[in-house]
Amino acid sequence: MLNAFLVALAVFICVGGAELIGFTMLNRPIVIGPLVGLLLGDLHTGVIIGASLEAVFMGVVNIGGASAAEPGIATAVGTAFAIMLGKGSEVALTLALPIGILGLQIKTVLYIFIVGMFAKTFDRLAAEGREKQIIALHYGLWAVNWALYSLFAFFGILFGSDAVSALLDAIPDVVMNGLTVCGGLLPAVGMAMLMKMLWDNKICMFYFLGFVLAAYLDLPLIALAVIGVIIAISIGMNDYRMNQLAAQRVAVSPAGGSDEYLDEEEEEFFS
Amino acid sequence: MSNLTKSIPADERKMLRKAFWRSFTLYAAVSPAKQGASGFCYSLMPFINKFYKNDEEGKKAALTRSMSYFNTTITCSTFIMGLVASMEKKNSEQDDFDASSINAVKSSLMGPLAGIGDSIFWGVLRVIAAGIAVGLGASGNILAPIVFLLLFNIPSILVKYYGTFLGYKLGSEYIQKVYASGLMNILTKAASIVGLIMVGGMTASMVTFNSTFELTMKGESVLNLQNMLDQIFVGIVPLGLTLLCYYLLKKKNISITVLIIGVIILSILLSLLGIA
Numbered sequence: 001m002l003n004a005f006l007v008a009l010a011v012f013i014c015v016g017g018a019e020l021i022g023f024t025m026l027n028r029p030i031v032i033g034p035l036v037g038l039l040l041g042d043l044h045t046g047v048i049i050g051a052s053l054e055a056v057f058m059g060v061v062n063i064g065g066a067s068a069a070e071p072g073i074a075t076a077v078g079t080a081f082a083i084m085l086g087k088g089s090e091v092a093l094t095l096a097l098p099i100g101i102l103g104l105q106i107k108t109v110l111y112i113f114i115v116g117m118f119a120k121t122f123d124r125l126a127a128e129g130r131e132k133q134i135i136a137l138h139y140g141l142w143a144v145n146w147a148l149y150s151l152f153a154f155f156g157i158l159f160g161s162d163a164v165s166a167l168l169d170a171i172p173d174v175v176m177n178g179l180t181v182c183g184g185l186l187p188a189v190g191m192a193m194l195m196k197m198l199w200d201n202k203i204c205m206f207y208f209l210g211f212v213l214a215a216y217l218d219l220p221l222i223a224l225a226v227i228g229v230i231i232a233i234s235i236g237m238n239d240y241r242m243n244q245l246a247a248q249r250v251a252v253s254p255a256g257g258s259d260e261y262l263d264e265e266e267e268e269f270f271s
Numbered sequence: 272m273s274n275l276t277k278s279i280p281a282d283e284r285k286m287l288r289k290a291f292w293r294s295f296t297l298y299a300a301v302s303p304a305k306q307g308a309s310g311f312c313y314s315l316m317p318f319i320n321k322f323y324k325n326d327e328e329g330k331k332a333a334l335t336r337s338m339s340y341f342n343t344t345i346t347c348s349t350f351i352m353g354l355v356a357s358m359e360k361k362n363s364e365q366d367d368f369d370a371s372s373i374n375a376v377k378s379s380l381m382g383p384l385a386g387i388g389d390s391i392f393w394g395v396l397r398v399i400a401a402g403i404a405v406g407l408g409a410s411g412n413i414l415a416p417i418v419f420l421l422l423f424n425i426p427s428i429l430v431k432y433y434g435t436f437l438g439y440k441l442g443s444e445y446i447q448k449v450y451a452s453g454l455m456n457i458l459t460k461a462a463s464i465v466g467l468i469m470v471g472g473m474t475a476s477m478v479t480f481n482s483t484f485e486l487t488m489k490g491e492s493v494l495n496l497q498n499m500l501d502q503i504f505v506g507i508v509p510l511g512l513t514l515l516c517y518y519l520l521k522k523k524n525i526s527i528t529v530l531i532i533g534v535i536i537l538s539i540l541l542s543l544l545g546i547a
Binding site: 019020021022023024025026028030031033034035043044047048050051052054055058061062105108111112115116118119122123126127128129131134135137138139141142145174175177178179181182184185186187188189191192193194195196197198199200203204206207208209210211212213214215216219220221222224225227228229231232233235236239240243247 | 299
């Protein structure tokens with residue numbers, strides 16, 4: 001009971017806390033593993049499991065608001081069972097991935113049905129200028145959302161690893177495999193959200209350039225950033241020169257009939 | 272760097288610091304439909320209260336503006352907040368200020384900054400920090416989590432802190448000039464190019480799909496679907512799915528929620544059919 005409470009507390013502090021104080025990475029396995037270890041009295045195991053799970057969840061990122069799994073609850077519950085049962089890190093490793101995938105589904109449901117319900121309320125409060133209520137709702141939703149989320153960790157530990165394994169076993173293999181596949185595919189939604197903000201038919205080819213450079217040449221992101229900046233600067237400089245040239249031409253010849261056509265053409269070119 | 276902060280009047284500096292601290296909670300009440308809208312509104316409140324002190328209607332309008340959809344890397348968010356704050360100031364002072372330009376600037380910047388910021392902070396900085404920390408942790412060094420948090424957070428919080436002031440300073444002095452001269456279009460275009468390249472790279476490295484489908488005849492593999500897909504185009508499934516999601520999101524106005532559920536169902540279907 002106490003252990004269950006402590007693990008739930010760790011989930012609340014780390015996973016909820018990461019959302020409250022700006023994705024400061026508190027919810028990563030390398031942090032939450034040692035914390036659970038500390039709370040349950042075996043820091044050493046916590047650190048080791050945290051490190052190995054961090055490697056497992058390395059590719060799980062939160063881009064554009066969409067993610068593949070929730071590593072926080074996975075690490076907390078996995079580490080707790082490993083320490084409580086004294087079976088070493090294998091327990092944590094086998095449990096963590098399915099719990100992380102399941103955890104993400106729970107988190108998504110909470111987002112949609114708890115916080116999502118209040119989107120209109122926020123708009124109304126803003127239009128009425130009721131700041132206090134906005135602030136209260138802002139923090140209140142956070143607390144409710146993550147308290148509920150932590151409950152899952154609490155019950156998971158309370159019912160014991162047998163119950164959790166039984167629950168995970170009860171989910172058909174084909175569905176669990178599907179959820180693993182989903183973990184790989186779901187970041188596509190996050191990318192699409194970023195693309196919605198960035199896409200412009202005139203520059204969309206750069207998206208494909210980035211893709212090909214990473215897919216075929218295996219260039220790391222930092223190299224892509226450098227290439228991107230070089231391309232952006234050279235195109236930006238060019239545009240800037242064109243812009244100045246256009247401004248000069250407008251200044252030289254006072255607005256006349258023939259210039260209108262020219263302006264239109266230029267506008268199209270720059271937009 | 273200290274010049275940057277000192278050139279701003281003391282009371283405004285205080286407000287900027289307040290916005291910086293409040294910006295940590297940007298995604299406290301995140302939802303698929305509005306993302307960090309409430310956090311953005313909350314962070315701007317000190318400014319809105321000050322600038323629209325004697326203008327109840329203006330204040331309500333400003334609160335509504337700041338409650339619009341907002342989604343960017345949290346590290347880059349304060350730059351936009353500083354900029355928006357300085358524009359709100361102008362708006363409260365000048366009657367002829369075009370208030371709609373505030374949200375235009377906000378939404379034109381959040382895309383490029385999200386593309387660049389997500390890839391730099393999630394894709395590069397986090398991976399470096401985690402790589403070092405995993406090495407330490409694997410040998411049981413209890414400093415691993417602390418090293419990880421410091422390596423990631425010191426650079427990102429510094430960028431976030433100075434971003435607030437930079438945005439504010441840039442805003443009140445240049446933004447209109449930049450807009451009038453057409454330079455803003457050039458800048459957002461350049462930033463969007465970097466953003467798109469990074470998002471393209473992230474699509475290739477972070478959206479993953481591996482087909483396990485294989486046709487065997489007499490114990491010999493005659494058709495390996497993944498090999499075949501790779502021969503056509505490496506990463507054709509992640510690319511295709513991402514483009515499809517984008518198309519549905521932008522052109523068909525399908526909501527994020529539906530899209531996420533759709534991907535879950537698609538994945539389970541693929542698994543049922545034995546393709547993945």
